[in-house]
Amino acid sequence: xxxxxxxxxxxxxxxxxxxxxxxxxxxxxxxxxxxxxxxxxxxxxxxxxxxxxxxxxxxxxxxxxxxxxxxxxxxxxxxxxxxxxxxxxxxxxxxxxxxxxxxxxxxxxxxxxxxxxxxxxxxxxxxxxxxxxxxxxxxxxxxxxxxxxxxxxxxxxxxxxxxxxxxxxxxxxxxxxxxxxxxxxxxxxxxxxxxxxxxxxxxxxxxxxxxxxxxxxxxxxxxxxxxxxxxxxxxxxxxxxxxxxxxxxxxxxxxxxxxxxxxxxxxxxxxxxxxxxxxxxxxxxxxxxxxxxxxxxxxxxxxxxxxxxxxxxxxxxxxxxxxxxxxxxxxxxxxxxxxxxxxxxxxxxxxxxxxxxxxxxxxxxxxxxxxxxxxxxxxxxxxxxxxxxxxxxxxxxxxxxxxxxxxxxxxxxxxxxxxxxxxxxxxxxxxxxxxxxxxxxxxxxxxxxxxxxxxxxxxxxxxxxxxxxxxxxxxxxxxxxxxxxxxxxxxxxxxxxxxxxxxxxxxxxxxxxxxx
Numbered sequence: 449x450x451x452x453x454x455x456x457x458x459x460x461x462x463x464x465x466x467x468x469x470x471x472x473x474x475x476x477x478x479x480x481x482x483x484x485x486x487x488x489x490x491x492x493x494x495x496x497x498x499x500x501x502x503x504x505x506x507x508x509x510x511x512x513x514x515x516x517x518x519x520x521x522x523x524x525x526x527x528x529x530x531x532x533x534x535x536x537x538x539x540x541x542x543x544x545x546x547x548x549x550x551x552x553x554x555x556x557x558x559x560x561x562x563x564x565x566x567x568x569x570x571x572x573x574x575x576x577x578x579x580x581x582x583x584x585x586x587x588x589x590x591x592x593x594x595x596x597x598x599x600x601x602x603x604x605x606x607x608x609x610x611x612x613x614x615x616x617x618x619x620x621x622x623x624x625x626x627x628x629x630x631x632x633x634x635x636x637x638x639x640x641x642x643x644x645x646x647x648x649x650x651x652x653x654x655x656x657x658x659x660x661x662x663x664x665x666x667x668x669x670x671x672x673x674x675x676x677x678x679x680x681x682x683x684x685x686x687x688x689x690x691x692x693x694x695x696x697x698x699x700x701x702x703x704x705x706x707x708x709x710x711x712x713x714x715x716x717x718x719x720x721x722x723x724x725x726x727x728x729x730x731x732x733x734x735x736x737x738x739x740x741x742x743x744x745x746x747x748x749x750x751x752x753x754x755x756x757x758x759x760x761x762x763x764x765x766x767x768x769x770x771x772x773x774x775x776x777x778x779x780x781x782x783x784x785x786x787x788x789x790x791x792x793x794x795x796x797x798x799x800x801x802x803x804x805x806x807x808x809x810x811x812x813x814x815x816x817x818x819x820x821x822x823x824x825x826x827x828x829x830x831x832x833x834x835x836x837x838x839x840x841x842x843x844x845x846x847x848x849x850x851x852x853x854x855x856x857x858x859x860x861x862x863x864x865x866x867x868x869x870x871x872x873x874x875x876x877x878x879x880x881x882x883x884x885x886x887x888x889x890x891x892x893x894x895x896x897x898x899x900x901x902x903x904x905x906x907x908x909x910x911x912x913x914x915x916x917x918x919x920x921x922x923x924x925x926x927x928x929x930x931x932x933x934x935x936x937x938x939x940x941x942x943x944x945x946x947x948x949x950x951x952x953x954x955x956x957x958x959x960x961x962x963x964x
Contacts (some may be wrong), residue, residue: 449547449591451512452562453519454570455479456501458540458579467533472500474531474539479504482521486514494552496562501542503570505550505562512547513592516602519543519582520628527580527628544573544620546585547592572612573620578638582629586619601625605632608639647680655686667694667709668772671724672752672800678725691717691724696820710828711777714820719810728801732793743787745779747803754797760789762898768794774828778897780807781825782878782926788897826858833858833875833928838901839952842944851934858928865921869906869913872929876903879925884916885960891915892922899928901952908935909946909953914960 463471483493483504492511496503506512522543529538548566555561569585577583584593586607593602605622612618622635630638654677661670671694674687681687694709695717712720730749732738738749741760749756751771758767758775769775779785783804793799811818834840834848843851858877861867867874867881874881876895883891883905895903905919905927939946 449512449587450550450566451506451515451545451547451588451592452550452566452570453504453506453515454501454544454546454567454574455503455519455522455541456499456574458542460500463533463535467535468500470531471533471539474529475501478522478525482518482525485521486517488514488518494560494562496567498571501574503562503567505567509592513596515545515588516584516593516597516623519545520625523580523582523628540579542574542577542579543582544570544577544585545582545588546570546573547588569616569618572616573618575612576610576618576620576642578630578635578641580630581635582623583620584623586621589621603632605635651677651680651684654680655684658686658690662690662693665708666772667712668750668800669752670694671712671720671750672729672798675724675727675729675800678721688717688721691720695720710824711774711780711821714824715817716814719814719817723802723806723810724800726803726806728803730799730801732797732799734793734795736793738791738793738799739776739787741787741790745776745785745787746805747801748774748776748780749791750774750800750802752798752800754793754795756797756799757792757794758789759792762900763789777825778829779804781822781829782897785878785897827852829877829926830856830858830928833877833899836899839875839904839948840938840945841948842942843938847938851930851938856928856930856934858926861921861925861927863921863923863925867905867919867921867927868917869915869919869932870917871932872906873908873932873935874905874919875899875928875930876905877926877928879927880922881905881919881925881927882922883919885914886916886964889960889964891960891963893919901955904952904956906932907949907953907956908932908939909949914953914956 457471457475460468460471488506488511492507494505494507496505504515504518506515523541526539526541532538546566546569548564548569550562550564550566552560553563573583573585584604589604593604603624607619607621609617609619622632623629624631654673657673658670658677661673670690674684674690677684677687694712695715696713715723730738732754738756739745751769751773753771756769756775758769775791776787811821830852831848834843834851840848840851861879869883876893877899878895878897880892880894883893885891893903893905905915907914935949939949
């Protein structure tokens with residue numbers, strides 16, 4: 449068990465470059481003076497520099513006992529300095545003293561250095577040490593003070609515990625000697641100063657994260673960062689500016705890149721703020737399931753980082769979805785929609801989950817929002833159908849985009865609605881529709897969130913109206929529609945598309961015969 453004295457200079461990074469160099473020089477000189485003043489020679493310790501501080505590991509029992517004297521000597525010299533920075537404020541230290549196991553081993557660029565749990569735990573003690581405080585671990589006290597030095601002018605405060613990095617527990621006590629160090633009453637009053645420090649640090653860090661994300665034009669990452677920032681500071685200027693940059697109706701000049709998003713971009717800033725405030729961050733481990741195919745959809749997902757894999761009975765090969773995508777957005781427009789696939793994290797992942805109920809409450813309060821939001825979802829659903837290789841194989845992007853433009857569309861239809869199959873071809877996404885291929889035959893077509901060749905109404909393959917002249921909506925349904933003339937033209941221009949629709953025609957024809 450070796451005594452390790454750790455120390456660092458408070459607010460070192462705020463000093464000017466010249467003052468930082470001078471401060472380190474004074475720091476090392478003062479440590480040397482403190483060691484010599486307590487009779488600790490170069491053979492009695494090892495020095496391990498660490499940025500704006502470092503660690504003294506004492507070699508023998510006598511030197512380990514004197515480590516506490518060295519700490520107070522160091523404290524007193526910094527309280528009565530011969531030099532101060534340009535700011536005029538004297539340098540302050542944090543000092544932690546521990547006893548633990550260490551090992552001396554080879555080092556890069558020098559002979560040896562000290563490694564091990566003793567050094568690591570001393571570093572953790574420094575993280576809970578407040579400015580100008582000397583903290584002593586329970587291990588050091590029991591090994592080198594108890595039964596030896598209690599009556600030598602030291603005053604030890606109550607032992608208390610802190611959980612630090614990686615869940616490590618440290619037990620420490622404040623120590624003073626004849627006016628040196630922080631009085632126990634002050635140390636006790638400031639014991640939870642770390643809460644404020646962490647609060648400020650996290651707030652500052654997240655403001656920086658937002659700035660970086662906004663400059664990258666990544667709205668989902670920015671909104672995820674704003675979620676925690678709003679929890680810390682509900683009136684955060686950075687968060688408010690972010691909502692203005694992403695939200696609708698904010699074309700004024702801004703410092704950040706304008707971040708576009710198909711759903712969030714349709715919302716006014718005040719709506720976006722409310723939505724993110726009520727959202728839920730999900731932290732997922734590799735292999736963890738987000739939702740299963742067939743589950744009732746009650747939310748949509750926005751991956752922030754990590755990869756999500758989409759698997760399903762109608763998905764030939766699993767698909768990896770990168771950050772920034774949207775998953776489950778159709779449930780915002782279609783209530784009681786089952787999940788059409790299983791979502792699984794394949795690495796450490798953060799997802800922002802937004803409840804469809806929250807969306808609906810906002811829409812009820814902002815009726816004008818519904819048209820833009822639902823219009824975006826309808827267009828995305830229509831685009832997904834145009835990308836189906838079963839319906840429109842090998843179409844280039846230009847043809848797909850043209851196919852998804854008006855007069856094509858995606859709509860909700862109430863029960864009892866009659867659909868004209870002589871003018872349009874329909875693809876049923878959810879609901880139930882009857883077709884009448886002949887006067888004597890009725891065929892029921894159903895879908896529960898998934899579309900395909902079997903849900904097409906008004907199949908085009910030659911002049912015959914295979915499905916009859918009209919269809920009847922049996923229950924409230926969602927259908928995409930395309931002009932019949934457009935489908936005919938696509939088949940005339942592409943043999944691949946024509947063969948795909950021939951297959952659809954053949955399967956439907958066989959079903960009609962079986963039904964008869």
